[in-house]
Amino acid sequence: MAVQWYPGHMNKARRIIKESMPDVDLVIEVMDARIPFSSENPMVAELRQHRPCIKILNKSDLADPATTKLWLKHLEKEQGVKAQALSVLDKSKTKNLPALCRKLLPGRGSAVKPIRVMIMGIPNVGKSTLINTLAGKTLAKVGDEPAVTKVVSSTQQRIILEGGIALSDTPGILWPKIENGNSSYRLAVTGAIKNTAIDFEDIAMFAAEYLVSAYPERVVERYKLKACPETDIGLLEAIGKKRGCLRAGGVIDLQRVSEILIHEIRAGDLGPLSFETPDMIELETTVDEE
Numbered sequence: 051m052a053v054q055w056y057p058g059h060m061n062k063a064r065r066i067i068k069e070s071m072p073d074v075d076l077v078i079e080v081m082d083a084r085i086p087f088s089s090e091n092p093m094v095a096e097l098r099q100h101r102p103c104i105k106i107l108n109k110s111d112l113a114d115p116a117t118t119k120l121w122l123k124h125l126e127k128e129q130g131v132k133a134q135a136l137s138v139l140d141k142s143k144t145k146n147l148p149a150l151c152r153k154l155l156p157g158r159g160s161a162v163k164p165i166r167v168m169i170m171g172i173p174n175v176g177k178s179t180l181i182n183t184l185a186g187k188t189l190a191k192v193g194d195e196p197a198v199t200k201v202v203s204s205t206q207q208r209i210i211l212e213g214g215i216a217l218s219d220t221p222g223i224l225w226p227k228i229e230n231g232n233s234s235y236r237l238a239v240t241g242a243i244k245n246t247a248i249d250f251e252d253i254a255m256f257a258a259e260y261l262v263s264a265y266p267e268r269v270v271e272r273y274k275l276k277a278c279p280e281t282d283i284g285l286l287e288a289i290g291k292k293r294g295c296l297r298a299g300g301v302i303d304l305q306r307v308s309e310i311l312i313h314e315i316r317a318g319d320l321g322p323l324s325f326e327t328p329d330m331i332e333l334e335t336t337v338d339e340e
Contacts, residue, residue: 063223080106080171083113084240084324087331088233094170102130104152108176110135119325124328141305144183148213159214166216173222174242185209236325241316254308258282268320
């Protein structure tokens, strides 16, 4: 799937972050719990280098909890990385983040010597919501469309938190090329790529193929089907019939039904779903290398 993924202003954002990194002690990277690999920016590891990192699997209320546990264990295999799942339904874990920062850097965390934290993440992973929760007030504007972070000040803002934490906000940055083709689809399905840059029918086919394989019972329950169709087009046609997405002559309106499916996935209407597992990604990356 071809998308306009890396707009020109991202180069400027990357340069600003790189120039700021010498004054950073710890990086918090926010990812989408439904697609941890696909929403993990490879540029973060390049920019942070040796610095400790907390990887946040955000929107965990929308992800399959069993799969999220697998990802947390997988991510913490990397040296200097701690992983934590967060949800808008339970903000108590977000409030515990400063304590985790101090645990990773016991030599800092005072008013004289604060822990300088940079928060990073691709657009639309919930970074602004996390910042506002940590600050206890609205500092970053929140929207459901992927875009450069809308901050009250300029490209970067510094937020002083209780407990000796100085948090630097950054724009949501992308990377030039998505190496894994399936990641493009997963990013589109979950809403990280602007709707104007995607073909709804294309990504709905991808999502439908995955759902009939991984979550057939959810499909049956949500759309009140007698049985789960075996193919992507079969599922879209079944949903179209149930939702009255019909053109003249009883032909299924694939555009309408595709938009319905994608919007309901994003809203969590099919229950918590994860679109990739560590084993799945290992297999895909092995195939890509070959």
